[in-house]
Amino acid sequence: MKEVQKINASVTPKGSLEILSQIEVEKLKKVGENGLYALFRQCALAILNTGSDSDNAKDIMEAYPDFEIEIIQQDRGMRLNLINAPANAFVDGVMIASSREMLFSAMRDIVYSEAEKRSTRIDLNSSAGITDHVFHLLRNADVLNAGEPPNMVVCWGGHSIPEEEYQYTKEVGHSMGLRGLDICTGCGPGVMKGPMKGATIAHAKQKITNSRFLGLTEPGIIAAEAPNPIVNELVILPDIEKRLEAFVRVGHGITIFPGGAGTAEEFLYLLGILLAPENKELPFPLVLTGPKCAEEYFRVLHDFINDTLGFEAQQKYKIVIDDPEQVAQIMAQGVKDVMAYRIEHHDAFYFNWMLKIHEDFQKPFEPTHENVAALNLSSNLPAHELAANLRRAFSAIVAGNVKESGIRAIEKHGPYKIDGDQSIMKPLDKLLCGFVEQQRMKLPGTQYIPCYELIK
Known part of the structure; x- marks a missing residue:
């Protein structure tokens, strides 16, 4: 891979998942078997690395070993501090709008999928239950538009x-x-x-x-x-x-x-x-x-x-x-x-x-x-x-x-x-x-x- 350029930046959501509960934040921060940090970091890094000439996930992860995400709760919502992030996702220090939207879409889906696992409603042991799960994942992402x-x-x-x-x-x-x-x-x-x-x-x-x-x-x-x-x-x-x-x-x-x-x-x-x-x-x-x-x-x-x-x-x-x-x-x-x-x-x-x-x-x-x-x-x-x-x-x-x-x-x-x-x-x-x-x-x-x- 080419030599990578990195940047530190702070971003806030716009129109999607602007607030998280304390439990959701702790899950996203937690490293290890019961935490979501590694998963969110991987998805975030991929989104910020749009345009890479590599098709090897291992190479991409190893190119940014010091990439980190800090999740900050604040009075008016939340904020992400990105440390050593791919610089090509930014223009003059400001994250490209599409990358910003996708970054918080990833957070939305990861948080919701985790919540679904703990739900008594979900049934992954039947065909109908799995289909219902897929439906709810898509509905939560607001991609099911009735009437169109x-x-x-x-x-x-x-x-x-x-x-x-x-x-x-x-x-x-x-x-x-x-x-x-x-x-x-x-x-x-x-x-x-x-x-x-x-x-x-x-x-x-x-x-x-x-x-x-x-x-x-x-x-x-x-x-x-x-x-x-x-x-x-x-x-x-x-x-x-x-x-x-x-x-x-x-x-x-x-x-x-x-x-x-x-x-x-x-x-x-x-x-x-x-x-x-x-x-x-x-x-x-x-x-x-x-x-x-x-x-x-x-x-x-x-x-x-x-x-x-x-x-x-x-x-x-x-x-x-x-x-x-x-x-x-x-x-x-x-x-x-x-x-x-x-x-x-x-x-x-x-x-x-x-x-x-x-x-x-x-x-x-x-x-x-x-x-x-x-x-x-x-x-x-x-x-x-x-x-x-x-x-x-x-x-x-x-x-x-x-x-x-x-x-x-x-x-x-x-x-x-x-x-x-x-x-x-x-x-x-x-x-x-x-x-x-x-x-x-x-x-x-x-x-x-x-x-x-x-x-x-």
């Missing part, structure tokens, strides 16, 4: 992509923005920024003044995918499963661009849900798209789905190559179909209650070496169950690639061992090798050392 028509398109894809692919994401975002569609992403760089940037220009052309650029992340990934400055609504969910459920509950359609293991994880998650018998008739527009240079990427991915989940899974999505207008038209029409379906079935526009998500997709998966080795990757499983386990395998690869805890686990115990039927392992190996060859596992120009080993 469906227009939120989720965009998934890689945080580190070639320039040609990045420009294409902007073109797609522009085409969708001209049709009045808002954008939701994982809030980081690359595919998570491009569609928002394109839609920003399109919304300006259409005189849309209430644009929504929603970013959904989670503590384990935020340091590697620091929020981009276009995000105007940020939500930090407690774990990857809550984050993924939030995407499909608030989104009215999903566009997937080229990516790596994280994109494959998201794709398998959604396919597994759509393959569940309860969701067979539910409209959910899903488009895979990229420029001409990405055609091979989608061919290999399409073949992988055929070889593992079968023909029915392939029918759940469309592949569009090098045609932003067609992608936007499919999404716009798909959103209209979603609206008609929800009106007919009296479902909310702002939260997809009718979508059935099985507990296999909701229970947090801890990517330990033991859990990864125990994954059941059998061709005898129903397609939606196999998708759930494949998703977990890719979740482990993401952890080993970019999450601080995963990187340290690999350093200590070696690569994850992934085993399964040869009919599954062979196409999985082909897909992962393709990701490595196309430099979709790490930033371009950096050598990739696999954090996994396939048992053949």
